[in-house]
Amino acid sequence: MLARRALLKNWSRRTLAAYRSDLMDAQQWLEARGKDLFSASEDDLRAYFASLGRMGLALRTLRRRRAALAQWYRMLREEGVRADDPLKGLPKLARARPLPKVITEAQVERLLAAPTVSTPTGLRDKALLELLYATGLRASELAALEVGDLDLAAGWVRVRAGKGDKERLVPLGEEAAAWLEKWLAKRPKDGPYLFPGRGGRRLTRARIWQIVKRYAKEAGIHPPPSPHVLRHAFATHLLAHGADLRAVQQMLGHAQISTTEIYTHVARARLKRLVDRHHPLAREKSAIMDAEAEER
Numbered sequence: 687m688l689a690r691r692a693l694l695k696n697w698s699r700r701t702l703a704a705y706r707s708d709l710m711d712a713q714q715w716l717e718a719r720g721k722d723l724f725s726a727s728e729d730d731l732r733a734y735f736a737s738l739g740r741m742g743l744a745l746r747t748l749r750r751r752r753a754a755l756a757q758w759y760r761m762l763r764e765e766g767v768r769a770d771d772p773l774k775g776l777p778k779l780a781r782a783r784p785l786p787k788v789i790t791e792a793q794v795e796r797l798l799a800a801p802t803v804s805t806p807t808g809l810r811d812k813a814l815l816e817l818l819y820a821t822g823l824r825a826s827e828l829a830a831l832e833v834g835d836l837d838l839a840a841g842w843v844r845v846r847a848g849k850g851d852k853e854r855l856v857p858l859g860e861e862a863a864a865w866l867e868k869w870l871a872k873r874p875k876d877g878p879y880l881f882p883g884r885g886g887r888r889l890t891r892a893r894i895w896q897i898v899k900r901y902a903k904e905a906g907i908h909p910p911p912s913p914h915v916l917r918h919a920f921a922t923h924l925l926a927h928g929a930d931l932r933a934v935q936q937m938l939g940h941a942q943i944s945t946t947e948i949y950t951h952v953a954r955a956r957l958k959r960l961v962d963r964h965h966p967l968a969r970e971k972s973a974i975m976d977a978e979a980e981e982r
Contacts (some may be wrong), residue, residue: 691761698849708754723758728772733753735776749779763893786918786948793907794819800901803860806872809896813862813869814881817843818898818913820862822920822938824849825891826911833870838863849939856937921949 688709691700691901692702713723713732721730755773787798798815803806810819818820818828821843830847837843841858858866866880877886894913911919921934935946 688758688761690759692710696851698706698851699715704750705754706759708751709758712755713753721786722769723755724762726772728775731772732776733777746780752776753780775951786922787911787915788918788922789907789911789915791919793905793924794916794923796905797898797901797911800904809865809872810871810881811901814894814897815857815901815916816862816865818916819858819920820859822917823856824917826895827892828881828913829879829894832878833873833880834878836866836870838867838870845939852939852941854939916950921946925949 688702688706691697692705696731697705710722712726715721715734715737716726716730719730721727726734735748735752738751751939752773754892756921759768759771763771765844781918798812798819801815807921814828815825823831823843823845827845829845835844838858841860841863842855843858845854845856873880874882874886876882877888879886879888881889883889891913896914898913899910915937922936924934925931929948931950932945934949936941938946940946
């Protein structure tokens with residue numbers, strides 16, 4: 687049933703695996719108490735979530751587990767297996783929306799300048815980093831890129847392995863396109879992948895993380911950012927320079943504009959810190975507060 691719903695809802699394989707794992711966890715907990723997912727009551731699920739809370743699980747994990755159970759009981763109602771929703775009386779878990787981590791434009795410049803492009807590996811990594819920052823691709827999307835997905839003449843890259851298996855076109859930018867052209871001239875011809883690993887196989891997400899981490903350390907960026915932080919930087923820096931929110935949404939492949947709007951909050955927060963740090967009135971206020979603190 688779950689696999690059929692995943693197909694109808696266009697879930698990614700990762701989402702399906704996470705929901706399946708969450709449901710198995712709930713089933714095991716219920717079985718230990720003589721119940722199961724088909725017969726669980728509101729009180730059973732309330733006790734289950736209370737036990738998860740005592741374990742100290744992150745709010746994000748708790749929300750996902752509730753979402754998995756919500757999908758399960760919706761399926762049971764649609765299939766006529768049960769008429770009620772045992773989750774209905776449970777309080778909603780508040781959404782926590784921390785601002786994404788972002789590195790500065792100066793830090794990005796240092797990161798992009800770190801690879802030694804006179805070596806094949808350095809040239810590959812330079813092109814990879816330029817592409818990550820120029821397009822805001824997820825690491826999994828970058829790993830799945832094939833040479834045929836590039837159109838350097840038009841300045842586009844086709845993303846076919848996006849979240850929910852949605853395809854989109856993302857502009858490259860002149861700098862990234864120039865380095866990709868240099869990389870293609872030296873790239874090993876084994877396999878279709880734009881950035882092949884050993885034996886022509888695609889790079890793993892973990893390997894891409896290692897590449898970013900290595901050059902971040904060389905560039906003196908601490909803590910070293912993940913590939914996803916480069917995605918955050920791509921969006922935040924574009925919006926800070928006046929890019930259209932809808933255009934950024936399309937480039938990131940977000941289904942909802944509200945997901946992209948979080949980056950406007952990041953840009954505003956950074957602007958406020960900049961004013962607080964450099965505006966003369968802000969500095970004067972800070973000095974007064976420091977003096978008052980000393981008197982106390």
